[in-house]
Amino acid sequence: MEIPAASQETFLQIHPADNVLVALKDLAPGTLITFNGDTFPLVDRVLAKHKFTISELAEGDAIYMYGVLVGKANSTIVKGGGITVNNIHHAADGFHLGERHLEWERPDVSNYADKTFLGYHRADGSVGTANYWIVVPLVFCENRNVDTLKEALNDKLGYKKPKKYEYDIDNLIGLYQTGHSVEEILQTDIEAAADTPASARLFKNIDGIKFLNHDMGCGGTRLDSDTLCGLIAGYITHPNVAGATILSLGCQHAQAGIMQDEIAKRDPNFSKPLIILEQQKLGTEKKLLQEAIKQTFAGLIEANRTERTPAPLSKLCIGLECGGSDGFSGISANPALGYLSDMLVTMGGSVILAEFPELCGVEQQLSDRCIDVPTANRFMQLMTDYNALAEQGGSGFYANPSPGNIKDGLITDAIKSAGAAKKGGTSPVTAVLDYPEKVTKPGLNLLCTPGSDVESTTAEVAAGANIVLFTTGLGTPTGNPVTPVIKLSTNTALSIRMPDIIDINCGTIIEGTETIKQNAERILNYVIDVASGYSTPKSVQLGQDDFIPWKRGVSL
Template identity: 60%
Template sequence: MRQQTLQIHPADNVIVALQDVPKGAALSGVTALRDVSAKHKLTTTFIPKDGDIIMYGVLVGHANEDLPAGELITTANIRHASGNFGVRTERQTQWNQPDVAAWKDRSFLGYHRTDGRVGTGNYWIILPLVFCENRNVQLLHETLIKGLGYHKGNPYETLLHEMLHGNAGASAHNGVNSQRPFPNITGIKLLTHTMGCGGTKDDTRALCGLLAGYVTHPNVAGATVLSLGCQNAQISMLREEIEKRSPGYDRPLAILEQQQEGTEKALMEQAMRQTFDGLAKANAQERQPAPLSKLIVGMECGGSDGFSGISANPAVGKVADRIVALGGSVILSEFPELCGVEQELSDRCTSMELAEKYTGLMKTYASRAEAVGSGFDSNPSAGNIRDGLITDAIKSAGAARKGGSSPVTDVIDYPGWVQRPGLALLCTPGSDVESTTAEVGAHANVVLFTTGLGTPTGNPVTPVLKLSTNSRLAAKMPDIIDLDTGPVINGDETLDQAADRIMELLIYSASGHYTAKAQVLEQDDFIPWKRGVSL
């Protein structure tokens, strides 16, 4: 018989319903006092008003009223709460490294850069240094993808053609040019934004840092940057940030300024010629074997549900531990979704300095949110709550499991980048696209993205592999889900077995043998974080 409930940690005083539970059902020593939908939680013991709600072994809420054993927890009868945290002298950096014998001799086929990084793709990117240039970069991008065979068309173009001309003309309509003169260029991608002028100096510097992160990204073969000239985000600032990330940067890079070139025609002709020359040089790159230690894996979640913390997230956490044990790098971000587990992560930092940096960033972020009348308790979305993530601490305790159990070897403030192997904590919002954008800016060459409700989020230059927490979602939205971890919930698979499947998908994707569903859909999301309160 399939297991009905799960107690995640021995100290927990709530259990998770793995399937719909009817009122009166006997569950692990308690009786359900009402119908409980799958993914939701009920108490295992009497909890007095203001008493602690414990889940994942940590404080995740306080009771608003006396709660008898077997009671369903809701936004009405409990409220968000999390424990205090600080920097302790003793470091908790011992961990049980996983057995990676099956993976240590494996490799992926990647693009080797002279700075030592290895890409999982070979993209050319086109970006504006300021929003004033969005139209020009869009025009350049449209011209290139159509002329060079990267325009895929879409099924809705065919539908419109049928509506206009009838089925007889449908077969003649084909928006795809299959001839590509640069076969080793994975794609030509556009990164538009609404920043670059009119914001604070910090916003400008952060934008230039993020854009430099993409220009120097291992998955990027070269770039075209268009500047107006008078904006706050100056070319010199971008070049400084590029040099920080890749000293002596030697990939093709075309940077043009409209106020120097004069007319739009002059600007666009120069951009076309320089980009074409750069593409020809970048096309010389070919995939070559690389060890798994060259992987930089971003861990992300979005559209989370009550199963996220017990299927996809811990399975991804096991992958994280394997990547670290193999000498690779892992990025755990979304700081508002680390609320409640700060002490554990602080203790896992390999030095007092890193722990102080991490706790300082968390406290500053929280205080900024509170200063505008919000807080981390505002993080869960309506969908999160509807599917069992009642408080931010419940959501966070499950989300943090994506980072595995290895020591924290770096703490990175936005828009920084990975500079050493191991597990890095990257300060970003919990917002899916802003966080994914930042992880890729930090040089993640693959992103593992868990979801329980479904989200199409992708990225222009890095494959975002979508992992469902439950099989119902995988069946309902197969066009966006790459791998289903629902068998863990059903009891048909262990977390280690799920991690094995994720590892194989990760290697295939990194080698170009598998195209992520978000890439197929051309879900090229890119949103810079304008530093402020974004949860």
């Protein structure tokens, strides 16, 4: 029987120092691998996105990917053997204050020199890519009143989403009432009717009213309630927000005064319409809600006067996120975002790299890229404190990879982190922010958040991201109430399987039909269209309004 030979297009060495290769396609046992003048057979079946060794490893030997330590062998791994959760464990190098390494190669952005987007200009100099009114409770006790406002306002003002799947239910009811069996019902092919059309918007320049319910504000730690106030202040002062209605019970930890102080920190000359109503002062629910409706309606009239006008690309602040990651994330979509990040930084814009548990193992590289020693020290301290807090809770950064990550090739946190960090490109780190601080400097900002997709996206938006670019290898519907979240697939199969959530396919990089630079430029062109209101990402079309504040220390 002829032994199959793997071509160079079926595997990849990411960095010259790596002692494992990544399979780009499923490879059978016995497949001959020719690499660096050496030929050897694969011992195991290695699925696409997974890795195999290029030399024999003894117990305790280091495993390198992306040029950094990502694990150590639990036992002997023969040459050509696949690495798995059973034969390696997480390991990462320590970090210390090193020399500044601020040199980097700026990409050519001459094609974007005169590019602008149509945005909403705010008094503080920021520019929104959308124009929303938000309704937020300061405490979970007000969630029902927020829901009541949603019912009262959305439909009449033209923001209610079309009803879906009700026709499916009508069909099933009909089958049940006419005596069909459970088996017959399950085998029936039901097709939904066309969506019920939404009513026309009364306020043409307001993209929607968003209702940001949560389960915080009281009963937890004062730290959590104070940071909640900061998070809400970040949304109120966000360039995509025209104004806000805040509902307070009155007796909770998250006081309106704390929130107002946080607003002043972010915007000392704050001038947007802001309505704060306290139920215990007003008395009845009816009085609270009637006052909320009247004042919100008046605020919407004022907010509707703002229209889109041209803005330079330097006014973009892009949040970088990944979720449902796979073994291709670090070699397709994430490097494409890294190139785009460098482009935007070159043009004077801002980018946010978050998810600190997914920077484990690359701390030295990132701290060395910090613009000065205090910035580097702050990053290292936040990483150290966060991991220590997680370990006190019986975990640690090593526990970050999910079952889906592991199944698709990210079998240690360091492997996942080394690929995730590629989203940040190569530019210097201009600022390190703790949750829920706001971006004030152009360039690459590091923001301390969990790796949890929704909590991290929620925090990036509070920090000022007016676009979020979200890479995924497995598929996740995560969105945000006020900032467009653009989904990028790391592989073509996902974009075909889940076209309802994927906006751009980066699997073309794996297939060799597009370079990282070409893909990044295609993403940036789409970002400009979205920022101008010409294109609507799938997460916005689906109404995926995810909002989860971070309870410090609970999430990885």
